[in-house]
Amino acid sequence: MALHENRLLRHTVKFRPLQVLRTEEITPCMRRVIVGGEALEGFDSPSPDDHVKLFFPNAEGQFVVPTMTPEGPRYPEGQAPSPARDYTPRWWDLEAKELAIDFVLHGHGVASSWAANAQPGDAIAVGGPRGSHMTADDYDTYVLIGDETALPAISRWLETLPEQARAEVYIEIPEADDRQQLPEDDRIRVYWLERNGFDGATSTLLEDVFTDFEEPEGDTFYWIATESRRARMMRKYIEGHLGVPKEWIRSTGYWKAHPEYEGD
Template identity: 55%
Template sequence: MTSHIHQRIRHTVVFRTLDVLRVERLTPHMQRIVFGGAELRGFISSAPDDHVKLFFPNSVGEIVPPVLGPNGPTFPPDREYSPMRDYTPRRHDDGLHELTVDFVLHGDGPAATWAAQATPGQRIGAGGPRGSSLVADDFDTYVLVGDETALPAIGRWLEEMPEGTHVEVLLEIPDAEDRQALRSRAHVNIHWLERNGTAADQSDLLEQALRALHTPIGDTFYWIASESRRTRNMRQWLSEERGVPKDWMKAKGYWKANADDSDED
C-alpha cells in the first residue's frame, strides 16, 4: 500500500558570501554560474525545489544582506540593502565547496542583469535554504510543469529521481535553442514547448499541454512552477476539473508579471 508522505526539513539559516568561480552560457537565455568559497562549508540543500535567497550588489556595489538577530533577520540601518531574489541550488558539490545556479536572462531586473555580466572573482551574498520539502517518492507518476525559471529545479529533480519512476515533463522555454540535455535514470517524457516570441506571461502553452496530457495511470503527483497568475490558474484547474487532491500537488509562482499580484502561491 502506498502512503505518499511528504517530509519537511528545517535548516539553520546561514548568510554567506559566494565567489564567482566560473560562468557558462548554457543556452541563449540561461547563464550558469558556479560559486565557491570557504563559506560554502556546511551548505545543505536536500530537495530539488529548494531555494536560496541571493543578495546582489546595491547601487554602490556593496552587498548588504540582513543580519540575524534575536528578532530574526533585519537589514542594517543607514545602508542601502541589497536587492534579493530566490534561486534554485541547481547542483551542490560538498567536497569541492561549489554551488551551481542557473539564471534565466529575461531582461531587466537586478538578478538577471547581474547574471548577464558576471565574471569570475565577483561576489554576491546568499542566505538559506531555510528548509526543504521532500515530496514522497512512492507516486506512480510525477508530472512536472514549468517555464524556464523552473528548469533548474526540474533538471535537478530528474537527475535525482530513482530508476523506474515515471515522469511527464512539460517545459516552456523561449526558443528551441533554449532546450537543455537533461539526464535521468527515470522513465522521462519531456514535452518542450517553445514560445517563439510570445511573452512569458502571455503564453498559454503549459496550460494547453496540461489539458491535453492523458490522465496518467495510478497515483500522480503534480508540481508546477511558472509565472504567478499562470501557476494559480493551473493549480485551480487541476483541483476543480481533475479533482487532484491538495496533497498530490505543489504549485508555486516563481515570478510575478504584475507587481501588484499579491497572491502567495
C-alpha cells in the first residue's frame, strides 16, 4: 500500500426519524443531545470527522427531507424543506439505539436554538453520513486545530489515534470552563486557547500558534476545523509557508461568520 493513502468511503444515505431521549450539560458552551429510536439500526460513522445532516421542523412544524437521486438530493415540490445543519456523531450505541450529538450553544440559528431547548420526545431527522474521509493511519504526527465546534471530532480523533502516532492539539474555546476531558497520554499534547470575550470569527489565537511553530519530526497530517475564513487562511499558510503537501492537510469551514467578517 502507498504511503499515507487517504481514501473516501461512500455510504448509502439513509434519513432516520429519531427522538430526543435525554440531554446533558457538558460545559457552558456545549450541550449533548442524545437521540434514538428503531430507525438508528445499521448506523455507522467510520471516520472521526464524519458528519450527519440534522433536519429540523420547517415553519409548518413538518419534517421535509430530500430523497437521494443520481443528480443529488431532491426535495418534494410545494413543501418548504426542513432546515438542515452538519454535526459530528459524537458516539452511538446500536444496542441501546442511541446517538449523541454535542451542540455548541452560540445563541443564534435553528440548530443551536433547537439544542438549547431540546426535551425528551422532541423529533429530529438524521441523514447520512454520506461519505467518510479515511485519513491514512501511518503518519508520525497528527496536528489537530479547531474551535469548540471541532471538539466532538477532536475527541474522536484522539480516541482512535493510531498506536504509533503522536498528536498535537490546539483548541480555541470561549473560556476556561469550556475545557473538556480528552484522552491524554505521553503521545498526546493538548493546548487550550481561551478567547475570554473575543469573537470566534475574528480571534487569532490559533493563527498565532504558527508564529513560532516547531514542525513535528517525521510526516505530519494537519487537520483544521474552524470558522470558514480562518480555516482557509490556516490551510494556505501551512501549505504555502510550511511547504506541507496539500494531501497532508484537511481543512474544513465548520461554520460561516456573518459576511461583514469576510474581509480577505
